[in-house]
Amino acid sequence: MAYSEKVLDHYNNPRNVGALPKDDPSVGTGVVGAPECGDVMKLQIKVGANGVIEDARFKTFGCGSAIASSSLATEWVKGKTLAEAALIRNTDIVQELNLPPIKIHCSVLAEDAIRAALADFAAKQEKNA
Amino acid sequence: MTVKLPIYMDNHATTRVDPRVVEKMLPYFSEIYGNAASKTHAFGRAAEEAVDKARVQLAKAIGASSDKEIVITSGATESDNLAIKGVAHMHREKGDHLITVCTEHKAVLDSHHALEREGFRTTFLKVKPDGLVDLAELEAAMTDQTILVSIMAVNNEIGVVQPLAEIGKLCKKRGILFFCDAAQAVGKIELNVEEMGIDLLAFTAHKMYGPKGIGALYVRRKNPRVRLEAMMHGGGHERGLRSGTLAVPLIVAFGEAAELITVNQAEETARLLALRERLWSGLQSQLQHIFLNGHATQRAPGSLNVSFAYVEGESLLMGISEIAVSSGSACTSASLEPSYVLKALGVDDELAHTSIRFGIGRFNTEEEIDYTIERVVDVVTRLREMSPLWEMVQEGIDLRTVNWTGH
């Protein structure tokens, strides 16, 4: 498989690897995928009082394209409002990273991870309201 | 450290042609270029002589008693097809049942599937967790209708060596023919068709430091005389079993490759074993949670298949891209399914995704092994730092209790 420059860049210099405190009410955590399927992504967002995503982190078990997709996703959500982040589509990731058809599902996983993190944050807000 | 990069350590996939083999082969392109079937002139006779010599070298490498038992083919895929379909078609009246193993090469499995579409029945034996067939199960699967047992010598993914002599004995006792795909075995383990009771045996030059596109099928001529139906019809070459003008340069090379292994096998085996041991102990001493796939000692000397838990195989390959190895991970396969061989061993899917196959060969050096250990340890460590699974395990979470959202 020939990887695009951008996939290689994210793989070699992943942005925002790490973890945020998952019990913090301002943090939303999404974990998607399954080890049996060969891909698990964890994406976290930290949301400011103004509803803007201040920070994001990821950890991924998966192929290089999955790592690149989640790394890119954390870059993209930072600075966005929750509503804006919800508009990120896997097709945008495919285009940006030049993913071949067989790797599209890795980008789908990244979109799912963003949504899962947003949903987790929303659920926490509701509980604390 | 002065290692020349990239490093080739994927010798199950194919091997580099030994320079001595290349040298022997070259004159047969532009000097001795006759058709081996042209017996009426010197060009043809010189070619025929070269082929005859190669046939003797090939027979010797597998302990065949006569060079007439060697049928030249285009490789192991063709030999597998010819053996299985050829025996089945010839013996249709005698029985319609075949036995093989679910960890065989696709060329063997799919030949059986093709026969099933014609009405034959196949038993696909399971393997034990170490990758070996259970002899009691094999014996139990044999019926009066069974005409052929097909079991490989060395597995191409995990390197385990099947108990060939015992299998040969069981087949002989029941009067069933025994076909062995030895593509990964010739030159790697001691093989002797007489001692092991093998009736048909497939092998291929490109796995033994010869060129691609040339192979052979051993077909026993005595006790019993094995009869086959040909697949390729035409000029009646190879005693009618495989028509087509012989690829003389490739056959000469194949013969020379066989000659080299018969001369140096013990020495080479010892060297490969030492390299493999160095690799395995080097990895084990620096990484936790790594697992050997397949039997620990019943394996070809250069073969090592390891699962690096919590690190997906393709991402690991990407990190060590200057080292050519392969992975059983789904992400590297067109089907997005993890290796069926590892699955058959009962390796969890999640561990199958993390497997790497190292194939150490004749041209690998100790320096390359040391470099490989260092790089694999580095990349596995880095990828584990970014693995959510590794994080969970560090936190004491049992991954089996997690409610995954898998597809």
Ligand SMILES: Cc1ncc(COP(=O)(O)O)c(C=O)c1O
């Ligand atoms: C066990 C086994 N059988 C058959 C084959 C096919 O050999 P060839 O490439 O010569 O057709 C291979 C190699 O891929 C193999 O490893």
Ligand code: FES
């Ligand atoms: S995670 Fe398997 S192909 Fe990307």
